[in-house]
Amino acid sequence: MKIGLTQNDYPIRRNILNKVSGFEYIFLRKNNNLFHSLSTVKKILFRKKSNIEGKYFFYQKPKIDILHLYNDINYSSQKWVTSFETLVPRFTETKNDHQKTEPQHIHNTKTENALKQISRKNCLGIISISQASANIQLELLKNYPQFQEVIKNKLSVIHPSQEVIPRDSEEVYKNIGVFNFIFVGTQFHLKGGVEMIEVLKKLRQKYNFKLTIVSSFKTDHYVTKVTEKEAQETKEMLKKEEWIDIFENIPNEKVLDLIKESHVGLLPTWSDTYGFSVLEMQAAGVPVVTTDIRALPEINNENCGWLIHLPQNRLKQALYFTNEQRDELKRTLKLQLENILEDIFTNPQQLLEKSKNSLERIKENHDPFVFSEKLNTIYSKKINIF
Template identity: 80%
Template sequence: MKIGLTKNDYPIRRNILDKVSGCEYVFLRNNNNLFHSLSTVKNLIFRKKSNIEGKYYFYQKPTIDVLHLYNDINYSSQKWVVSFETLVPRFLETRNDHQKTEPQHIKNSKTADGLKQIAKKNCLGIVSISQASANIQLELLKHYPEFKDQIEAKLTVIHPPQEIIPRDSSNIYNNIETFNLIFVGTQFHLKGGVEMVDVLRKLKSKYNFKLKIISSFKTDNYVTKVSEKEAQETKELLKKEDWITLFENIPNEKVLELIKESHFGLLPTWSDTYGFSVLEMQAAGVPVITTDIRALPEINNENCGWLINIPQNRLKQALYYTDEQKEELKKAIKSQLENIIEDIFANPEQLKEKSKNSVERIKKNHDPDIFSEKLKSIYSKA
């Protein structure tokens, strides 16, 4: 069976590419997409750009059996599947609705047309990578009852696959003299890095630990709104700390080696659609401290890690729209993170049990073979 893909970025590689044995994966050209071609012509002739995000129409039908998209919609007759991390269609008219204090949506024809494509028979399934995202999708469907039943019948939750990462944990948690902590997050500020460092600075005089930070310090323009200048200033200040080691743009193999050297991980994030670094840490037997938003409480809990409870709306989205909300968020993260870390340092024996439970959780809920079979059963409808 030939599976068509439109991109070769991280989400595609993490959730789709080479995940079903026996399938051949084909990368399709952008100029085979009608929306891309029309946008190019419009830009050349009229010097105007079109928003084609999330839309595909292959007018030269590719020689594939199934087109598998990520966050995008197919408007052609080609049989297709879509995996998503928040909802589909992911348009400007839909993608921020769930972030409001009270989630809301304004019904519109563009979204209705996108949902119409999903409801058609040639859409074989829509795969949510978490129950939190499935709930956001169901919230959108409430506004379009004409498509609700057809789409809900195609909706399934399949958590991403994760291989176990071998590590000899037999002695790593015995008689710890220096705790090794690790933080992995491209967007340092968005992922709660500033709050984490503030807490650790406060504890540095009392405990012996070192922190590895893996980040490119990318900025975001929708949550923290930190400028590139501010992000670089933060990075330079961190370089001066003798207990912090910074890593930028290193290969995944190196990331995994650093994870395996760690006693526990930190991801006190403000916003996250999933938390793939949490899976990698757990797969190596490294328990993680995370916030409790979106998919994180589905993949982390007090049995295998630690959860920071932060203010959020009913769709598990953190509240950060006003200055007051941001201050409450920071306060919640810092106070709970400090308590959790102090408890770990005072009672390190809990690390060994949570390490073992982390690996067991990955084996049970992210088995690559089970993931493959579930995806294969959707493809088989073609």
């Protein structure tokens, strides 16, 4: 079977590429997408940009059996599947519905037409990478009852697969002299990096530890609203701290090596669709401190790690939409993180048990073979698209 892919970025490699053995994966050119071609012509002739986010129309060259998209909707007759991290369709009209104190959606024809495409027989399924995202999808469908049941039946939740990363945890956690913490996140401020540093600086007066940061310090424009200048200033300030090691733009293999040298992972994030770094840490037997928003409580818990409980709306989105909410989020995050770290320093014997439980959780819930079987079942659906 030939599976057509439209991108070769991290989400595709993490969730789709080569996940079913024996299948051939073909990367399609951008001009295989009619919407992309039309947008290019419009830009050349009229110097205007078209918003083609979330939309795909396949020309059917080269020959493939199934088109597997990520966060996109197919408008052609080609058989297709899409995986998503928040919801589909991912339009300006839909993608921020959940990012409100009270989630709400404004009914519109563009979204209605996209849902109609999902309801057609040539759509084999839509795959949410978490239950939290599935819930956001179901919330959208309430506004379009004519498609609700048929799309609900196509919706499945398949958490990403994760290989076990070999490490001798017994040796790592024996007679800890200096605690090694690790933070992995491209957007340092968005992932709670500033609040983390404030807490750790305070605890430096009492405890001996090191922190490894893997980040490119990219900014975000929808949550923390930190400027590029501010992000770079933060990075330069942290480089002056002798207890902090910073790594930028390193290959994943190097990241995994750094994880294996660590005792505890830190991801006190304000916003996150999933948390792939958490899986990699757990797969190496490194327990993680995370917040409890979106998918994170599905992949982390008090048995294998630690949870920071943030104020959030009913779709598990942290509340940061007003100045008061942001202040409360920061206060809550720092207070709970400090309490958790104090507990780790004073009770280090818990680390080995949480390490073992982290590894067992990965084996039980992210088995690559089980993931492959679930994906193959969706690919193998027999349908008559005419």
